[in-house]
Structure formats: C-alpha cells, structure tokens
Amino acid sequence: MPKKLRVWLPDDWADISAEDPEGPATFCWTNEKSTGVFELSTVEFKQDSDTVPDEESLVRIAVDFGRDHEWGELQTAFSGEIPFGRYGSAVYKNANPEEGDSDYCQLWCLCNGRDFLLATFFANKPLQEELDAAQLVAEGLDFS
Numbered sequence: 001m002p003k004k005l006r007v008w009l010p011d012d013w014a015d016i017s018a019e020d021p022e023g024p025a026t027f028c029w030t031n032e033k034s035t036g037v038f039e040l041s042t043v044e045f046k047q048d049s050d051t052v053p054d055e056e057s058l059v060r061i062a063v064d065f066g067r068d069h070e071w072g073e074l075q076t077a078f079s080g081e082i083p084f085g086r087y088g089s090a091v092y093k094n095a096n097p098e099e100g101d102s103d104y105c106q107l108w109c110l111c112n113g114r115d116f117l118l119a120t121f122f123a124n125k126p127l128q129e130e131l132d133a134a135q136l137v138a139e140g141l142d143f144s
Helices: 055-068 128-139
Strands: 013-015 025-029 037-044 072-081 084-095 104-111 115-123
Touching: 025 115, 025 128, 037 128, 055 084, 055 104, 084 128, 104 128, 115 128
Parallel strands: none
Antiparallel strands: 013 025, 025 037, 037 115, 072 084, 084 104, 104 115
C-alpha cells in the first residue's frame, strides 16, 4: 500500500494545491502580508538501502541544488533531526531576481533512510513569521 504524505500546517496556512492540479503539493500563509509558497516533492524508494545519507550529505544536496538552479547567494545551510528522520537545508538570497523569480529561496532535503522529501519555499522579502512557519511545516512532514 502506498504511503500517504502527512503535512502539518499552522492554522493560518492553507493547501492551495488545487490551483495547479498538475503541480506539486503547494501551501501558503493566508496572511495578506504573505509573499511565499511552500512546495513538496517526494521520492519513494521501493527497496531498502544500506546507505543512509547523514545530515552533512543532505546539506550538500540542498546547497548544490540551489547553486545548480542559480537561486542567488548562499546565506546559510544547516541540518537537524526531526520525527521523519533528518534534513539538510540551504537558504539563498537573490539580490537581483529576474521578473517572476523570488529573492528568497530555501530548500529542505529530508530523508528517513528509505524515502526522500524535497521541500522548497520561495518568497519575496518574507516576514520572519512566514519563514518561521515554513520551517515548522518542513520539520512536521511525515508519512502516515
């Protein structure tokens, strides 16, 4: 039976995935000051692997992904342990975004030893409250 992704959202966040049914699972802060979108992609492996990436490897994946996609200048990179498993995250800021691009980009690469989740948050001059909530959403991801 396929696993079902469980996404915890703060009360003032909404699932807006229906706006683009062919796109990834997408969520946002419903506050009028919101500028960002949080998106999810999953990679589920059908076989066990003896190689489980450590936090340093997950950070490297996140940093390389942002650099490869030219998201701007790396601001910080960090990792952590969460109920799902571990994650690595990278934050990029783009001082001169092109039309339609965001000036703030963050990627989380999460792994539980068998499955990977990639979460992104793109915004323009987001408030700290929105950034803190996006971090909590990323840390609360899991399969049920």
